[in-house]
Amino acid sequence: MKGKVYLVGSGPGGLGLMTYRAREVIDEADVILYDQLPGDEIIDSLPDVEKVDVGKYGGCHKKEQNEIENLMVRYAEEGKIIVRLKGGDPFLFGRGGEEMEILRDNGIEVEMVPGITSAIAVPECVGIPVTHRDFASQVTFLTGHEDPTKEKSAIDWKWLAGTKGTLVILMGVKNLPKISAFLVENGMNSDRPVAIIENGLRPNQRVTTGTLADISEKAQKREVRPPAVIVIGDVVSLYRE
Numbered sequence: 001m002k003g004k005v006y007l008v009g010s011g012p013g014g015l016g017l018m019t020y021r022a023r024e025v026i027d028e029a030d031v032i033l034y035d036q037l038p039g040d041e042i043i044d045s046l047p048d049v050e051k052v053d054v055g056k057y058g059g060c061h062k063k064e065q066n067e068i069e070n071l072m073v074r075y076a077e078e079g080k081i082i083v084r085l086k087g088g089d090p091f092l093f094g095r096g097g098e099e100m101e102i103l104r105d106n107g108i109e110v111e112m113v114p115g116i117t118s119a120i121a122v123p124e125c126v127g128i129p130v131t132h133r134d135f136a137s138q139v140t141f142l143t144g145h146e147d148p149t150k151e152k153s154a155i156d157w158k159w160l161a162g163t164k165g166t167l168v169i170l171m172g173v174k175n176l177p178k179i180s181a182f183l184v185e186n187g188m189n190s191d192r193p194v195a196i197i198e199n200g201l202r203p204n205q206r207v208t209t210g211t212l213a214d215i216s217e218k219a220q221k222r223e224v225r226p227p228a229v230i231v232i233g234d235v236v237s238l239y240r241e
Contacts, residue, residue, distance in 0.1 A: 009115020037087025122200030138165035144172020161186035193236035
């Protein structure tokens with residue numbers, strides 16, 4: 001009899017923002033496949049079962065995506081209960097959808113356990129609402145790291161540059177100079193406020209603010225590193241140090 005896989009979002013950081021359901025299925029698991037994004041507090045709380053670190057650290061992959069998928073399939077075919085533990089929410093740039101498809105194609109039962117996404121929670125925790133009646137009536141989430149095998153970007157930079165709402169970018173630190181340049185080249189004002197929140201909701205959390213014109217230089221001087229959430233828009237003006 002085949003096992004079951006839970007695709008679990010651990011939230012933006014720390015046990016306090018992980019859901020009750022996530023904790024339930026983690027404690028039932030035979031095997032946990034995790035990466036670094038849940039953070040040390042959550043990783044240290046994992047039960048004494050088989051655990052596999054499948055994280056990606058600055059371009060160094062302990063396991064490639066196809067290896068992770070093959071592991072889930074193999075463990076499930078052995079009849080085990082597997083938790084695939086991801087930071088934030090697994091379906092927002094977390095490859096949860098791809099993993100769900102693979103499991104379904106192999107006839108394996110899969111359940112999704114949503115997590116609080118860092119795209120909203122991390123800006124919120126420093127006093128930056130992604131929407132606000134006076135500043136932004138829409139918010140757009142985008143990845144700063146598209147699939148490198150794509151022949152053409154799926155991101156409509158001209159449309160994004162013209163929006164009056166908030167842009168929230170995940171995995172965008174490395175490509176921040178390109179992102180800023182694309183937005184300005186396509187018509188966004190270079191004085192548009194920007195905030196970068198590193199290590200949101202963790203002890204080493206840090207915020208860097210600026211504008212599209214100078215944020216890349218500031219980020220380089222401060223040696224900004226992922227994980228980080230980038231917020232672009234007038235709501236950034238509400239941030240207070």
